[in-house]
Amino acid sequence: MAITKKQKAAIAAIIIAGALGCGAVLLTGGTKGSSEEDHGHAEHSEAKGHDDAEHHGKAAGEGHPDDKDHADEEHHETAKKGPHGGNLYTRGGDTIELAMSEEGGEARLRVWATKAGKPVAGGLSLSGDLKRATGESEPLQFKPVKDFFQSDASIDEPHVFDATVTAVLPGEKAPLVAKLSKEEGKIELTAEQVTKAAIGVQVAGPAKVQSGLQFPGEIRFNEDRTAHVVPRLAGVVEAVPANIGQQVKKGHVLAIIASTGLSEQRSELLAAQRRLDLALTTHDREKKLWEEKISAEQDFLQARTALQEAQIAVQNAQQKLVAIGASAASKGLNQFELRAPFDGIIVEKHLALGEAVKEDANIFTISDLSTVWAEFVVSAKDLGHVRVGEKVTISSTSFDSKAEGTVSYVGSLLGEQTRTAKARVTLVNPGMAWRPGLFVTVNVLGEDVQVPVSVSSDAVQEINGQNAVFIAVPGGFVVQPIKIGRTNGKLVEVLEGLKPGVRYAAANSFILKSELGKASAEHAH
The missing domain is CATH 2.40.30.170 (Efflux pump adaptor protein, beta barrel domain)
Structure with missing residues (x-):
């Protein structure tokens, strides 16, 4: 029977549609209903990469991010939240949950494993490693504790790491891999923030x-530059212009003390100076009379001796005042001005207005810091x-x-x-x-x-x-x-x-x- 042009066009359309359908199956690696056993089919686009007998628990048609790493016969699952707050991985009726737990100030990894809904107590092979942010890796070993398995060693801070645990459940050959990442204490900063903070x-x-x-x-x-200031004479405090913590210069007045002992010493100096003045006048007169041959030389010599003794008395009275840090009377005979011996800071003060002090009392401590x-x-x-x-x-x-x-x-x-x-x-x-x-x-x-x-x-x-x-x-x-x-x-x-x-x-x-x-x-x- 002759085939018309319209029939030829219809047949061609059917053939083209069939070819496109086959190409689509080849490109997608199967339909959405493909079972896990279809992974070994010759028309599966990933067959070449799956010669490791690995079990992949993902829906057909989904992208598999770990395909290039699947040469270890491991089973990789997307983690879900487990009943203990950890990462839960499931394959058929098998599950493992990985979490970090802190107890008694120590942090450890814990693994819960179940098979057909029942906890696995024995026959479970566990191993793993923990990778730090510094690049260091630490091996992980586990031991059974109650209804879970716990890492032997505690995990030191900082808790910033990636942990990988491989579990082989009883009766299984393919391992189940669990992962856990922690970033406790991480200070999040962008590159712009780091630059702005000049870190x-x-x-x-x-x-x-x-x-x-x-x-x-x-x-x-510095004890070579620290002085315990004492008044060196007894008296009563009349004024205290200096305060603790004050920076003072050498000669700065720290306190004013009224002292009868000072009054006596200054009086002694004044009397010695008057005697010196009289001795000087007598010496000059006797010298002139002796030179004019009016008086005897002996009178001149006696006047000279008296002058020398008066000079010594004045020097002695002055040295007594110098020894206690006092000067000749400027105002009252009994007023003593206690002064700083060098530049420094007043670090201690042990006197108050109206207080009676002894000559050896430690009333100020000054240190050059x-x-x-x-x-x-x-x-x-x-x-x-x-x-x-x-x-x-x-x-x-x-x-x-x-x-x-x-x-x-x-x-x-x-x-x-x-x-x-x-x-x-x-x-x-x-x-x-x-x-x-x-x-x-x-x-x-x-x-x-x-x-x-x-x-x-x-x-x-x-x-x-x-x-x-x-x-x-x-x-x-x-x-x-x-x-x-x-x-x-x-x-x-x-x-x-x-x-x-x-x-x-x-x-x-x-x-x-x-x-x-x-x-x-x-x-x-």
């Missing part, structure tokens, strides 16, 4: 750092490293300033009880920042030593009683506790907690510490 980022690495020993110390008055002492004790085993002239750096946890100096004194005797010797550093104290009573750390420097990991000294902050730095991570910074060693005031050796190549906040890290404090106030463990 400088550097890379931890090897450097030459001076070896040294650190000693706890205390700032004290332009220089102070940093005192520390040195054990017998460290005396060989602490010598006069050794360079030191002084630092305090109370503020960020540091000072440099040299050891000015090392005691030659050991204390009978402590078996230690005292040592001190004389510090120049501009602005009087180093105040007596301040606790400091004295770092006695030695030779340069090559260290594998070092950071800027400005980067180290004290957080919760530990030294720490802020390491740069995507989207911000996290605090990383470290153990420090030698320092030269500019660089600090890192003994534990940091690897070479890690980026950290070197400048203005105190801003991050402030932000961390705000976050800690809102975070409850």
Whole structure:
């Protein structure tokens, strides 16, 4: 039978539609109703990548983000929220839940496993690792506890990590993988915010750092420039123009004291001066009479002797006044002006208006704080490293300033009880920042030593009683506790907690510490 043109067109349309349908099946790898067994079909577009016998629990037609990593025969699932608040992974009737739990001040990972809805108590193989923001990896081992499995080792802060746990349930060959990410304490900052805050980022690495020993110390008055002012005569206080904490110059009047003893000494000086005047007049007259041969030489000699004795008496009376710091009478004979012996600050004051004071009473203490002492004790085993002239750096946890100096004194005797010797550093104290009573750390420097990991000294902050730095991570910074060693005031050796190549906040890290404090106030463990 002849086929018309219309019939030919219809047949061609059917053939083209069929070809397009086959192409669509080949491109999509199957229909939405394809079962898991269809993964091994020759027409599956992912068949070439699935020669690892891996089980993928995803709906057909969905994109699989882990396809390129599937050569480990693992089962990967999208995590859901589990009954214990962790990440829940399911395959058929098998489930594992991974979570972090904090108890008794320690954080550990916990795994709950079920098979057909019943908890798995034995026959479960668990292993994993925890990757820190610094790039360090820690192996994870688990042991059964009650109805769950718990990591043997606690997880140290900061709790910023990616944990991966592989579980093989009883009767199964393909492992089930659970993942957990934590970013507790992360300070989120954009690149623009980091630039605006002038937070400088550097890379931890090897450097030459001076070896040294650190000693706890205390700032004290420079006793060579500290005076306990006493009146040196008894009396009653008539005025006290000086106040505690006042900066005074040498000769500044501290107090005015009325003293009968001073009145007597000034009276003695006045009497001696009158006798000197009389002796001088008599001497001049007798000398003239002797030269004119009117009187005998003996009279002239007696007048000269009397003059010399009067001069001695005046000098003696003047020296008595000088010895107590008094001058000749300007107003009242009994008024004594107590003056500052040198420039300094009044740090103690022990008298009041109308008070009677003794000649040896310690009524003022004045110290010149332009220089102070940093005192520390040195054990017998460290005396060989602490010598006069050794360079030191002084630092305090109370503020960020540091000072440099040299050891000015090392005691030659050991204390009978402590078996230690005292040592001190004389510090120049501009602005009087180093105040007596301040606790400091004295770092006695030695030779340069090559260290594998070092950071800027400005980067180290004290957080919760530990030294720490802020390491740069995507989207911000996290605090990383470290153990420090030698320092030269500019660089600090890192003994534990940091690897070479890690980026950290070197400048203005105190801003991050402030932000961390705000976050800690809102975070409850």
